[in-house]
Amino acid sequence: MAHDTHEQVDPVSGTTTTGHEWDGIAELNTPLPRWWLWTFYGTIIWAFAYMIAYPAWPLVSSYTEGLLGWHSREAIVADLDALKAQRATMTAKLAETPLEEVSANPELLAFAMAQGKAAFGDNCAPCHGAGGGGAKGYPNLNDDDWLWGGKIIDIEQTVRYGIRSAHAETRQGMMPAFGRDGMLKRSEIAAVTDYVRSLSDLPVEKGADLETGARVFAESCSSCHGETGTGNHELGAPSLADKIWLYGSDRAVIMETLWNGRGGMMPAWQGRLDETTIKALTVYVQTLGGGEK
Known part of the structure; x- marks a missing residue:
């Protein structure tokens, strides 16, 4: 890079250069448009006027109020x-x-x-x-x-x-933790999971013990969800036969629900x-x- 302090004029455009040159390419000293400069100066004046007229600067425990006394x-x-x-x-x-x-x-x-x-x-x-x-x-x-x-x-x-x-x-109602609290064995939870999925015509595990599942459901679930699993508004117990699942219908999700219970708020x-x-x-x-x- 070469640097020349003497004013030079670009022979093609007729514009003076800054004296900077890179690989034979000179930097033109093209001034900013006058309208742009006045606009820029105007924004500076506007900014100072705004700071005086409106709340602007934070103080130790307050802020400048501004001459107009306006507050958002x-x-x-x-x-x-x-x-x-x-x-x-x-x-x-x-x-x-x-x-x-x-x-x-x-x-x-x-x-x-x-x-x-x-x-x-x-x-x-x-x-x-x-x-x-x-x-x-x-x-x-x-x-x-x-x-x-x-x-x-x-x-x-x-x-x-x-x-x-x-x-x-408030309304109260909670799904018990049948597994965690020892009310049902894991095998019983697996059986009732398959039975509950069958109520919504969802596929069940091959060899699923639906008979045991129906018995467990009648003994442990029907008091809230109804004998046919259609739910109970008084208890906030959802229908298990309409294919609408609040937490999902996957077998693992239903088993988790039965094991740990649910209680949204x-x-x-x-x-x-x-x-x-x-x-x-x-x-x-x-x-x-x-x-x-």
């Missing part, structure tokens, strides 16, 4: 108050309407659906998915298969008080959401899967 938190509160005022009429109407009658009013139903969808996205989607499709251990809300009942009043109770939550009125939303939001959320959740009449 206060702006958000004002926007939320304005939104509440805009919704006040419909919110009051929703609060006054019995839950069972909301769906009979198209305008009120549309309002409840919109508010419920927003509440679902903020509070329920992390577990049940954005569209309510669920995941392993988190029920699918789109399939109208309800552990604790799909009637509007059932769903409201679940939303309001949760499942196995800290609320005094849903939080209680009462006290965390206001009454109209709980009502709107209930209506929205029921519509995802159609619910029960």
Whole structure:
């Protein structure tokens, strides 16, 4: 690389060079466009003006207030108050309407659906998915298969008080650990696993002892899941005959469930959401899967 401090002019473009040259290629000293420079200087001036007008610099225990006295938190509160005022009429109407009658009013139903969808996205989607499709251990809300009942009043109770939550009125129900707690032998768990899979017409192990499985099921499982395995909403015991499995239908998964038990938890939303939001959320959740009449 050669360096020349004397001004040089590129013979092809007529532009002066910086004096730098690499492998015979000279670096042109092309000035930035004037409009770009003024824009750049303008952004610097704007930045200083912004720092003076708005909160900007952190201090030891506070921050600079800015000459305009504007705060983003206060702006958000004002926007939320304005939104509440805009919704006040419909919110009051929703609060006054019995839950069972909301769906009979198209305008009120549309309002409840919109508010419920927003509440679902903020509070329920992390577990049940954005569209309510669920995941392993988190029920699918789109399939109208309800552990604790799909009637509007059932769903409201679940939303309001949760499942196995800290609320005094929460629903309780748990799958026992038949293997870990010594209630069933491993061979009995294997037999009842095959029997349970047969209830949903799933393939069973060759040579499976379905007779023993049926006996174990009748003695240990039917009190919760029913004699034919159709479930019990009062206990939150799922149907074992509909091919819908909360934790999966693989033989190993079912054996693990029987051995260690299951006991998922849903939080209680009462006290965390206001009454109209709980009502709107209930209506929205029921519509995802159609619910029960």
